[in-house]
Amino acid sequence: MAARFSILDLGKVLFRPGAVFAALAAESPPVTRVFFGFALWVGLLPPVFACIGTLNFGWRLGVEPVFLPRDTVFAISAAYFVALLFGFLSSAVVARWMAVTYDASQSLGRCFALMTIVGAPLAVGSVIHLYPHVFINVLVLVPALIWSMYLLYRGLPIVLRTGPNRGMLMASALIAYLLVAAVSLLGVTVALWGSGLGPRIGT
Amino acid sequence: MGTASYQDRIVTAFTACAMFWAVLGMLAGVYVAAELVWPTINFGQPALSFGRVRTLHTTLVLFGFGVSALIGTAFYSVQRTSHVRLFAPGLAWFVFYAWQLAIVLGGCSILAGWNSGKEYAELEWPFDLAIAVAWVAFAIVFFGTIARRRMESIYISNWFYGALIIVVAMLHIVNSLAMPATLGKSYSLFAGAQDAVVQWWYGHNAVGFLLTGGFLGMLYYFLPKHAEQPIWSYRLSIVSFWAFVYTYIWAGPHHLHYHAIPEWVQSLGMVMSLILLAPSWATMVNGIMTVSAASQKLRTDPALKFIVLSLAFYGLATFEGPMLAIKSVNVFSHFTEWTIGHVHSGALGWNALITFGTFYFLVPRLAGVPLYSARLANVHFWLALAGVMLYVLAMWGAGVSQGVLWLSLDELGEVRFSFNDVMAAMKPYYLLRFVAGLVFLVGAMLMAVNLARTFAGRRTIEVAPPGSRVGAGGRT
Ligand code: HEM
Ligand code: HEM
Numbered sequence: 001m002a003a004r005f006s007i008l009d010l011g012k013v014l015f016r017p018g019a020v021f022a023a024l025a026a027e028s029p030p031v032t033r034v035f036f037g038f039a040l041w042v043g044l045l046p047p048v049f050a051c052i053g054t055l056n057f058g059w060r061l062g063v064e065p066v067f068l069p070r071d072t073v074f075a076i077s078a079a080y081f082v083a084l085l086f087g088f089l090s091s092a093v094v095a096r097w098m099a100v101t102y103d104a105s106q107s108l109g110r111c112f113a114l115m116t117i118v119g120a121p122l123a124v125g126s127v128i129h130l131y132p133h134v135f136i137n138v139l140v141l142v143p144a145l146i147w148s149m150y151l152l153y154r155g156l157p158i159v160l161r162t163g164p165n166r167g168m169l170m171a172s173a174l175i176a177y178l179l180v181a182a183v184s185l186l187g188v189t190v191a192l193w194g195s196g197l198g199p200r201i202g203t
Numbered sequence: 204m205g206t207a208s209y210q211d212r213i214v215t216a217f218t219a220c221a222m223f224w225a226v227l228g229m230l231a232g233v234y235v236a237a238e239l240v241w242p243t244i245n246f247g248q249p250a251l252s253f254g255r256v257r258t259l260h261t262t263l264v265l266f267g268f269g270v271s272a273l274i275g276t277a278f279y280s281v282q283r284t285s286h287v288r289l290f291a292p293g294l295a296w297f298v299f300y301a302w303q304l305a306i307v308l309g310g311c312s313i314l315a316g317w318n319s320g321k322e323y324a325e326l327e328w329p330f331d332l333a334i335a336v337a338w339v340a341f342a343i344v345f346f347g348t349i350a351r352r353r354m355e356s357i358y359i360s361n362w363f364y365g366a367l368i369i370v371v372a373m374l375h376i377v378n379s380l381a382m383p384a385t386l387g388k389s390y391s392l393f394a395g396a397q398d399a400v401v402q403w404w405y406g407h408n409a410v411g412f413l414l415t416g417g418f419l420g421m422l423y424y425f426l427p428k429h430a431e432q433p434i435w436s437y438r439l440s441i442v443s444f445w446a447f448v449y450t451y452i453w454a455g456p457h458h459l460h461y462h463a464i465p466e467w468v469q470s471l472g473m474v475m476s477l478i479l480l481a482p483s484w485a486t487m488v489n490g491i492m493t494v495s496a497a498s499q500k501l502r503t504d505p506a507l508k509f510i511v512l513s514l515a516f517y518g519l520a521t522f523e524g525p526m527l528a529i530k531s532v533n534v535f536s537h538f539t540e541w542t543i544g545h546v547h548s549g550a551l552g553w554n555a556l557i558t559f560g561t562f563y564f565l566v567p568r569l570a571g572v573p574l575y576s577a578r579l580a581n582v583h584f585w586l587a588l589a590g591v592m593l594y595v596l597a598m599w600g601a602g603v604s605q606g607v608l609w610l611s612l613d614e615l616g617e618v619r620f621s622f623n624d625v626m627a628a629m630k631p632y633y634l635l636r637f638v639a640g641l642v643f644l645v646g647a648m649l650m651a652v653n654l655a656r657t658f659a660g661r662r663t664i665e666v667a668p669p670g671s672r673v674g675a676g677g678r679t
Contacts, residue, residue, distance in 0.1 A: 101495045134604065135631035138597075142635065145596070146589060169494060169511055176487075176515030179548075179595075180522045186599060187526040190535040190606065 005029045005113060006037035013117050014124065017151055020117070021158040028107040035089075039116045043084040046126035051077040053130040084119075087181065091115045094177050095160075095170075102170040104160035114152075114159045121147040149175075208665035209282045210289040213299055215569050215663045217275025218562060220303055222651045224267025225555070229644045231260035236637040240630060250314045258313050258325050264550065265323065265413070267306045272558045273417040274298065274341060277364040279565065280424035281348050284358035286668045290347030294340050301337035305330055317387045321402050323409055324378055328389040331379040338375065342368045353670070359440045363420030366448055370412040378405035396463050403458040411451035414554055415521075419486060425561045426493055426510055435492035439485055446482035450475050457528035460537060469530065476528030483521035490514045505580035509560030512588060516552025519595075520545065538609065540632065541602025544595050551591040551643060559587065559650060566654045571664035575656035583646040583653070590643030594636055601632035 005024065013020050051073055053059075058067040068076075092112035099106045125144030128137050152174065157167025235257045238244055245251040282289055289295050309326045317327045326334070345368055349361060378401055381389040393401045427434050434440055456464065456472030491514055494507070523545050527536050536542060567574045574580060605625060613619045620628075 101492075134600070134628075135634075138600070138631050138635055142593060145592070149588070149592070166495075168508060172508075172511045172515050173491060175512075176518040179515070179519040183519065183523045183526065183599075186541075186603065187523075187529070187532050190603070191529065191531045194531045194534055 005034065007041040009038075010042075010120065010124070013120050014147075017117070017155060021155045024110055024113055024159045025161055028105070029109045029113055031109050031112055034109055034112045034116065039085060039088050039112065042116050042120055042123045043081060043088065045123045046084065046129060047077040047081040049126050049129035050080065050132070053132040057132055059132045083185070084123075088112065088116050088119060091174070091178060091181070095174060098170055098173055099160060099162075102160075102162055102166040102173075104156075104162035104166065104170060110159050114155055117155060118148050118152045121145075121151065208288070208667045210292050210295065211279065211569055211666065212663045213289070213292070213295050214275045214279040214565070215658075216299055217271050217278070218566060218569070218654075220299075221268050221271035221275060221558070222562070222654060224263050224271060224306065225558075225647055226644070226651055228260055228263030228268050229640065229647055231256055231263060233637065233640040233644050235260055236633065236640050239633045240637055249316060255314055255316065255318075258318060259310055261323060262313060262325065263306070263310060265409075267310075268558075269413065269417075269554060271302065272561070273364070273367065273413070273421065274302070276421050276424070276561060276565070277345060277367075277417075280360050280420075281345055281364065282668070284361055284424065285348055285352030285354060286670065287348060287351050287353055288668065289344055290351055291344050295344045298337050298341045298344065301333060301340070305333050305337065312387070315387075319379075319381065319389060319391070321378065321391070321405075323406055324375070324402075327387055328379070328381055328383045329386065331375070331381075335372070335376060335379075338368070338372050342372065353668075358424070359434070359437065359444065360420045360422075360424035362441075362444050363416050363423060366444075367412050367417040367420065370408060370416075370448075370452075374405045374408050374412075378402060399459055399462065400456065400464055400468070404452075404455040407455035407458060408451060410549075411447075411454070414549060415451075415483075416447065418554055418557055421561055422486075422490060422510070422514075422557060425564055426490055429507055429510065429560075429564050430494050430496075432493055432496050435489050435496060439489050443482040443485040443489070447479075447486075450479045450482065454479060454528070457533070460528075460530050460533045473528050473530055476525045480521065480525045484518065487514055487518045487521070490517075504563075505574075505577055505584055506560045506563035508581075508584050509556050509563065509587070512584075513553050513556035513560060516548055516556065516591065520549035520553055523548065535606040535610070536602060539602040539605040540598045540629070541606070544598025544602055547598065548591070548595045551587075551594060555643075555647075556587060556591070559583070559647075562650070562654060566657055569663050570658045570661045572657060572661065575653050579649055579653045583649045586642050586646030586649070590639050590641075590646060593639035594643065597632045597635040597639060601629050601636075604628060604632070 005020075009020060054068060054073050055070065089112065092108060092115045095111040095115060096106050096108050098104075099111070105111075121144040122141065125141050128140040153168065153171045156162075156171045156174075157164050160167070160170070162170065235253055238253050238256070242253075245253065245256075249255065278289060278295065305326075309330045312327060312330065313325060318325045319327055319331075324331075345364065349357060349365070380392040382392065383389040391398050423434065423440060453475040454472050456468045457476045458472075460469050460473070462469075491511075494511055494514075526532055527542070527545060563574060563580055605628075608620045608625045608628060609618070611619045
């Protein structure tokens with residue numbers, strides 16, 4: 001099962017994660033398999049949805065729809081895609097690094113699979129980007145986020161084969177990393193933007 | 204027999220009050236959060252207006268909840284790390300009553316509209332005087348106990364609590380220097396830009412030495428105690444203490460980027476803020492490694508879960524802070540909800556969670572029985588995690604949108620969106636934050652019930668210092 005771990009298992013990943021976790025624990029998938037079979041597709045969803053939504057409806061920050069030029073939307077979506085894949089991979093590397101401390105499995109394949117599974121509810125939830133209204137997005141993405149957190153805490157001890165106690169500690173440490181990564185992304189974006197790079201809104 | 208054991212009744216009293224203020228203060232927070240969504244719910248009452256209740260919120264959570272928790276845990280740990288009872292117990296009770304009375308009356312005065320106009324120091328001069336007296340009494344009890352210690356070295360938690368006491372005394376006294384006009388109104392001795400610099404020297408070091416340093420004292424005593432492990436690196440804790448104390452004091456001007464203060468002062472504040480990342484993260488690593496080393500006999504009870512998660516948010520807040528201090532980021536984040544998100548990732552994620560963890564550990568020890576319900580505490584853990592995550596994400600979303608909207612200009616170079624437009628656009632985020640706060644508050648209420656049930660019908664048990672011949676003996 002683990003060797004076949006692919007995007008076709010998405011339904012199972014989301015709604016019957018126990019079986020998927022057990023399979024990953026039994027057999028570590030190769031990194032390339034996770035990448036091409038799962039991560040790539042999961043990572044593709046949000047940028048595609050966002051791209052279509054923004055082009056058709058404009059982005060509503062609440063005031064009035066903001067329409068960006070086509071090229072800009074494509075460029076931003078592509079950057080979004082790359083950032084997501086980088087995010088999955090880098091958190092997998094961080095997880096593997098942490099695994100030493102928490103006596104967990106150091107297989108990069110497992111860590112990578114776990115991190116993409118954790119991202120999956122958000123990626124699927126991002127279908128709501130098709131209608132880029134902030135409030136509606138918030139409504140859908142919040143439950144998705146809670147589901148992601150649940151998958152992280154539940155899955156980590158099983159997939160990485162460590163005790164529930166250490167799994168709990170490691171999941172919290174990973175949350176620290178994810179939060180810091182998220183806020184860095186915000187910081188870098190606004191700093192670049194402040195220096196004149198990036199889209200113009202308004203004029 | 205009673206005379207020889209540790210003075211723990213006062214710890215119980217502070218803990219109970221801290222819990223009370225936590226619930227009340229967060230209730231005020233939830234209320235102001237609701238006012239931002241539904242502005243009419245102040246019903247035209249001045250006492251319920253945003254400006255007053257917001258001030259009430261910060262005063263109750265910072266000084267009611269935060270400081271009560273800090274004084275209580277300081278009294279608990281200083282006795283145990285010095286192997287003696289509190290110095291001047293009568294004075295310690297004076298601190299207790301004076302402090303609680305100041306919060307009660309101070310809270311009322313804020314609702315009545317008294318306000319010195321200095322953030323986090325809004326209480327008017329009569330309260331400032333009372334606080335100064337109570338604080339000096341606290342210092343006498345604390346340092347008196349240390350002076351009588353029966354151990355040679357002074358344990359690291361006491362360094363942090365000690366720094367808290369000294370620096371807050373200094374900040375409070377200087378920043379509150381004012382000329383009283385009437386009972387309820389005074390004018391600061393500082394004017395203009397000077398006033399701003401003094402205010403943020405105070406404001407930032409209140410964050411530094413109270414919300415960070417004081418709670419690190421709590422961490423350094425309760426985490427190793429609970430994990431039954433020595434600190435991972437004691438040397439690192441000492442080095443980071445001195446780096447921390449030295450650096451923090453200079454970072455205040457990052458609150459005044461692009462304001463009418465000298466450019467070099469702003470740059471100094473920015474550089475010092477960046478340096479601050481090092482001691483902050485050294486402490487986080489020290490904490491995380493201490494827990495990890497304990498994993499053999501780790502019982503993942505609720506208390507430890509809270510402490511571990513609080514370290515994660517401590518890491519976030521102390522990373523985010525230096526980043527916000529960079530001028531090219533601050534130009535965007537200042538005047539947006541991003542700041543509020545940063546505040547609460549520290550306040551909820553770090554201060555509240557570590558205090559919760561500490562109380563779940565402490566109260567059963569004070570009562571001499573196990574926690575009433577570990578299950579309830581676990582539920583609280585998830586509510587707290589969900590609450591703080593949603594709060595922070597809502598504010599990040601709000602902050603970025605606000606930044607975009609504030610900074611967008613029209614064809615003529617005028618700001619494109621009015622204040623009202625922008626506030627209207629914030630509604631979804633404010634609603635989410637309101638829900639997040641409610642979830643967090645419900646968790647805290649469950650905790651209050653849980654702790655009250657643990658203590659119900661009991662008195663604080665007596666524990667004797669090691670080496671004394673009375674009492675249960677040896678349990679620290
Ligand atoms: C390395 C540590 C930290 C640094 C360098 C830092 C830096 C900053 C910066 C740059 C701001 C925004 C100033 C502005 O634009 O107005 C800020 C605001 C704030 N921070 Fe931090 N921060 C740190 C850690 C913390 C922690 C641990 C807390 C704990 C709760 C905290 C609480 C606050 C508060 C309450 C404010 C709001 C002040 C106000 O405007 O009323 N900070 N901080
Ligand atoms: C139920 C939880 C809480 C809720 C719903 C809440 C809500 C709020 C709201 C609505 C504001 C005003 C924001 C604005 O003006 O835009 C605020 C400010 C603030 N809160 Fe809270 N809060 C909560 C818990 C806490 C706790 C536990 C602490 C401290 C330990 C805290 C510290 C602060 C501080 C320092 C500010 C002022 C920030 C600034 O001026 O930059 N809050 N809170």
